[in-house]
Amino acid sequence: MKFHTIKKITFITSLLISTGLQSADALAATAPATLLNVSYDPTRELYQSENAAFTQYWHKQTGQSVVINQSHGGSGKQARAVIDGLEADVVTLALAYDIDAIADSGLLSQDWQKKLAFNSTPYTSTIVFVVRKGNPKQIRNWDDLAKQGVSVITPNPKTSGGARWNYLAAWGYKQKQTGSTEQAKNFIKSLYRNVPVLDTGARGSTLTFTQRGLGDVLIAWENEAHLILKEFGADKYEIVLPPVSILAEPPVAVVDKNVAKHGTRKLADAYLNFLYTPEAQEIIAKNYYRPRSAAALKKYAANFPNIKLFTINEVFGNWRSAQKTHFNDGGVFDQIYVP
Amino acid sequence: MASLTRKKRTILPGFGLSMGYTVFYLSAIVIVPLSMVFLNTLHMGVQPFINAVTSPRVLASYKLSFSAAFFAAIFDAFAGFLVSWVLVRYRFPGRKLLDSLVDLPFALPTAVAGICFATLYSPVGWLGQFADKWHIGIINTPTGIVIALIFIGFPFVVRTLQPVLEELEPEIEESAYCLGATRLQTFRKILLPHLFPALLTGATLAFARSIGEYGSVIFIAGNLPMKTEIAPLMIMSKLDQFDYAGASAVALVLLLLSFAMLLVLNGVQDWQQKANH
Numbered sequence: 001m002k003f004h005t006i007k008k009i010t011f012i013t014s015l016l017i018s019t020g021l022q023s024a025d026a027l028a029a030t031a032p033a034t035l036l037n038v039s040y041d042p043t044r045e046l047y048q049s050e051n052a053a054f055t056q057y058w059h060k061q062t063g064q065s066v067v068i069n070q071s072h073g074g075s076g077k078q079a080r081a082v083i084d085g086l087e088a089d090v091v092t093l094a095l096a097y098d099i100d101a102i103a104d105s106g107l108l109s110q111d112w113q114k115k116l117a118f119n120s121t122p123y124t125s126t127i128v129f130v131v132r133k134g135n136p137k138q139i140r141n142w143d144d145l146a147k148q149g150v151s152v153i154t155p156n157p158k159t160s161g162g163a164r165w166n167y168l169a170a171w172g173y174k175q176k177q178t179g180s181t182e183q184a185k186n187f188i189k190s191l192y193r194n195v196p197v198l199d200t201g202a203r204g205s206t207l208t209f210t211q212r213g214l215g216d217v218l219i220a221w222e223n224e225a226h227l228i229l230k231e232f233g234a235d236k237y238e239i240v241l242p243p244v245s246i247l248a249e250p251p252v253a254v255v256d257k258n259v260a261k262h263g264t265r266k267l268a269d270a271y272l273n274f275l276y277t278p279e280a281q282e283i284i285a286k287n288y289y290r291p292r293s294a295a296a297l298k299k300y301a302a303n304f305p306n307i308k309l310f311t312i313n314e315v316f317g318n319w320r321s322a323q324k325t326h327f328n329d330g331g332v333f334d335q336i337y338v339p
Numbered sequence: 340m341a342s343l344t345r346k347k348r349t350i351l352p353g354f355g356l357s358m359g360y361t362v363f364y365l366s367a368i369v370i371v372p373l374s375m376v377f378l379n380t381l382h383m384g385v386q387p388f389i390n391a392v393t394s395p396r397v398l399a400s401y402k403l404s405f406s407a408a409f410f411a412a413i414f415d416a417f418a419g420f421l422v423s424w425v426l427v428r429y430r431f432p433g434r435k436l437l438d439s440l441v442d443l444p445f446a447l448p449t450a451v452a453g454i455c456f457a458t459l460y461s462p463v464g465w466l467g468q469f470a471d472k473w474h475i476g477i478i479n480t481p482t483g484i485v486i487a488l489i490f491i492g493f494p495f496v497v498r499t500l501q502p503v504l505e506e507l508e509p510e511i512e513e514s515a516y517c518l519g520a521t522r523l524q525t526f527r528k529i530l531l532p533h534l535f536p537a538l539l540t541g542a543t544l545a546f547a548r549s550i551g552e553y554g555s556v557i558f559i560a561g562n563l564p565m566k567t568e569i570a571p572l573m574i575m576s577k578l579d580q581f582d583y584a585g586a587s588a589v590a591l592v593l594l595l596l597s598f599a600m601l602l603v604l605n606g607v608q609d610w611q612q613k614a615n616h
Contacts (some may be wrong), residue, residue, distance in 0.1 A: 055469050073549070076578075076579040076580075076581075077578075077579070079581075080578060080579075080581070083581075084395050100582045104581075134450065137352050154564055156576070158576035158579060158580070159572075159575055194564075195563075196479055196561065197478075197479045197561040197562065197563070198561065198563060199557075199558075199562065200557050200561040200562065200572070204558070207454075208461075211461070212457060212458060212460060212462070212463065212464070212478070213461060213462055213463035214402075214461065214462065214478075251453075280384030290428075312429075314599075323580075327580065328576070328580055328582075329394065329580065329582070330394070334396065334564070335564075337396070337564035338396065338564070338565065339564055339565075
């Protein structure tokens with residue numbers, strides 16, 4: 001026992017000495033650089049794989065080893081944490097509005113979304129339905145969600161970024177179909193009348209639907225829907241893709257002020273650009289996010305049925321205005337509840 | 340002058356030092372953090388402040404938070420009384436175990452409690468299936484919120500009542516009995532006046548704790564606007580819109596209301612104690 005301890009101490013000491021002896025240059029090349037990626041909840045598994053791939057890639061390119069730390073939580077909460085001083089090098093959040101809010105605090109420039117390809121979103125997703133096996137309520141399209149006697153589970157758009165995509169998908173469907181915002185509002189009103197519980201986050205809603213057996217249909221991100229089937233059994237649930245839905249674009253950005261402070265600009269840029277490489281795009285597809293690269297999309301086409309997707313800018317202008325009209329206090333979402 | 344200061348001295352030494360420490364400690368731990376809530380609202384102007392705290396949803400949430408906390412505290416007072424009575428007055432195997440069970444709600448992360456309740460009372464849960472059959476709404480109703488708050492507040496009553504009960508010697512009851520009092524009279528005239536201040540303190544603590552409770556409630560509340568949204572959720576949802584000032588405004592009103600109620604309850608306690616002596 002004692003012997004082992006002594007051996008350990010000797011080992012650690014020699015390690016310390018040998019590190020100390022190395023020249024500063026060599027140290028910079030061998031000491032692991034760290035990067036903090038502040039992301040939202042369901043990307044945990046995705047970034048675990050991406051980080052492993054990037055670490056290898058970077059080591060091969062530069063000889064430097066990197067440690068990438070991940071932080072996950074609700075998208076809005078994560079944005080607030082960064083604004084309040086969590087020193088993220090990169091942020092990968094659920095919606096552009098949350099990164100806009102970080103930009104408003106001056107940590108990164110207002111035009112951040114123009115800096116990387118595809119609106120700075122290396123992967124996308126869409127909003128789909130998860131129903132109970134056999135689809136007993138025959139839910140095929142958005143209109144079915146507003147029917148009487150159908151119980152719909154979706155989180156609270158006030159507290160969940162994912163829930164805002166759900167809401168906007170439903171609204172956009174109706175507005176595109178009828179061309180009238182009035183009808184879209186009525187549709188949303190009857191849809192949310194069917195919602196018996198507004199969980200604060202998307203995972204909460206998933207639990208309500210699966211563990212607590214509430215609701216006939218869960219509105220969810222496509223990647224979450226696949227995860228539900230994997231976790232809770234494909235024999236219990238089915239995914240239904242509506243013919244039209246929204247293109248959910250969870251964007252990524254380098255936090256300028258923080259990378260300048262940490263001296264990690266090059267690394268952070270490389271990390272986000274890596275997400276667009278064929279290798280990373282394949283990992284994205286494997287995690288049920290829709291890849292941007294046509295090759296990866298083709299390879300995993302079975303997972304991603306072709307449906308009509310509209311963008312948020314097409315229907316709502318941009319995230320800021322969507323947020324203002326629909327989700328801020330006194331917005332449309334509040335109006336449908338207040339008599 | 341010198342004689343004056345000597346006169347003022349109490350027998351206990353170190354008043355100046357300990358008082359200074361108390362003021363410093365209370366400032367650092369309580370007053371400074373809470374004053375940030377004030378500061379956050381200062382720059383928002385009177386009208387926006389009023390709008391933020393009087394919107395129908397916020398008002399509904401205040402009403403719900405305070406009434407649910409009130410009912411939970413009342414229930415806790417009764418249940419806590421009984422439990423502490425049993426724990427103090429009777430000796431039975433497993434008493435120590437039961438005693439430490441009381442503290443669990445203190446230790447358990449409240450979110451865990453919330454998830455347990457939501458699972459237990461869901462339509463497919465152990466208890467929820469019966470509630471569902473008999474059409475008693477528990478999950479996603481104010482009833483569910485009260486249940487969660489009862490759990491959170493329960494230990495406060497037991498832990499404040501227990502020491503007082505322990506000090507109350509059985510001889511007092513025996514002498515009351517010897518003097519011809521009935522059991523009910525003994526309870527009403529002898530026990531209750533002695534225990535009431537502690538009971539009130541316990542219930543007040545449970546009440547105060549329940550007003551601010553977030554973690555356990557959101558899982559069982561359903562969070563429907565105007566129906567089952569608690570005040571802390573309104574603060575969270577304002578923060579999610581990056582509306583720091585609005586969130587602070589709601590928090591400030593919550594804080595002032597709670598403080599006012601605690602003051603009143605403390606006053607009641609003082610009055611009660613004076614009436615006793």
